[in-house]
Amino acid sequence: MLKYVPLTLTGRHAMPNPKPLILSFGSINIDVTARAARLPRPGETVHGESYAVMLGGKGSNQAAAAGRLAEGSGIQVALAGRIGQDSFGAQARRELERFGVDLSPLREDAANPTGVALIGIDGSGENCITVVGGANMAVDETDVEAAAQWLERTSVLLLQLEVPQKAVLAAARKARAAGAIVVLDPAPAPEQGLLDELWQEIDILTPNESETFQLTGIRPESADDAAKAANLLLAKGVKAVLVKMGSRGVFWHDGTQSGLCAPFSVQPVDTVAAGDCFNAGLAFALAQGQPLSKAVRIASACGALATTRHGAADAAPDWKTVETLMAAQPER
Template sequence: MPVSPPLILSFGSINIDLTARTLRLPKPGETVHAESYTVGLGGKGSNQAAAAARLAKALGLEVALAGRVGNDTFGTEARTALKTFGVDLSPLLDDPANPTGVALIGIDAAGENCITVAGGANMAVDETDVVAATPWLTRASVLLLQLEIPQPAVLAAARLARQSGAVVILDPAPVPETGLLDALWQETDVLTPNENETALLTGIKPHNVEEASQAASVLMAKGAKAVLIKMGARGVYWNDGKRDGFCPPFKVTPIDTVAAGDCFNAGLAVSLAQGETLEQATRVAAACGALATTRKGAADAAPEWESVQEIWACSGLVPLD
């Protein structure tokens, strides 16, 4: 029988993003005029699926998305957009009782952003969605998780996928006020917080490798098997419990940081699905995150594999396959 290609499954949120671009972000109580606005695909679950699918086109990998959208115009728009990226939407459910999630995004002239999310159908995701996605969860090589859906569903998906041999990558964003469920730490193979999320989870905001190493030790003591700490323009620190290292930043001129973290995780998933080491996968992920900042939009900012190869070569690294 023919062997199925590796499957990357994203289980998480699907939003439509309403993005306004301004010279500066408004202060509390202030109104500022936008220079332009766009309506497009967003949500960490769909962003990571779309970014992984765009990369996977050249690599023979499959990418699917599980979660919920409303039975509304925005839900139809999200499905249409995801199909253009090549994402398998078979596990994605329609929710007749709740609207599709919406994110209200402001971006200033420096590329910084602020985001307000109305979760809608995302917040109704529960273990019934896990049951519906079981055929994909049990086949996945890599499972991408985020925290824009309820944690019990995230935990159930992680547990089922790991039992079937998947590598579980958790983007702990947004960090819940009550923290992560104790059991979720134990079901996480790779945790990928940024500086602010690291500070919320550990009390340490890493500005350098030494502080990132200290924070990673705290996170791994909680149960995470490996940790990648994203320090933006300062690079990425990684630790798998046996080895650690630092990936310096790729040199780019950023214009929009909205989807950098999602494209980072997509690159990480694609590389791990190919059987690469965590060190190599971290470098690929960093390249994807850097490239995403040079493009506008959320899912639309995802790079192609050819673009990753180009920035890789320009950085003097051994060519990627």
């Protein structure tokens, strides 16, 4: 049986600083988003209705969403990663600063451009995305060393897989050794799976339905399916698993306790940033010292609210809006 490690900011996860820090280590993109009644089929061109050029990338989306939630809370939010020395990089800086994100750990890369995501969204809110990683794909252990002071005082570390896994592993090791809670969004799920050493450095894994299938071979179409998948992932060494099942809610398992968080009822218009806002909400709750069960509910509310707005980072809700939704739809 796996040893239970309580996922609150006590014991090994005690915060060494009076001001909690959420650090996102990962990708920074600019999203070029086109909207059309439907997505094109292979080889087809469709006429779009509008387009926008906005902040994106899972690392920056999670940082921006956490920054908006944390405004006025006393919780600090920072971002580590790479941007290019180009106009998209300058835009990313401006946008992230608008969300209150500290960019001191962020590095500029003279040899590679800022990452770009080309996004198509249809009339029902479904999307398809092509990512050109640029500077994100050059992130390595030197970025971890450059952000060492931040990683060593982080309360919650947010990780994703839009930068090389070796850098993700190095960041997880450094932060976790200093007492941080390490949260990994396994997106995009790699075909070859996670590095063997990475499993042991993850406190909370947050796969969606497709990522769960990629990592376990199980499609989580019910709570029972999600429980089976979670057990497989726990056996690999992670301390807790949150299986995001969309309209079926979120199944969570921490090795000792488990539960199903019912979905919030909202009218979705755009699903692009739902997962990133979910993880930001999770980090914000954990940085406050909330137990995992309550943190999952807060995260679910954040993810649901993100689907009611267009855009990626701009879809992130503030804390007052999250509180209002949770009060209007009490836990069942």
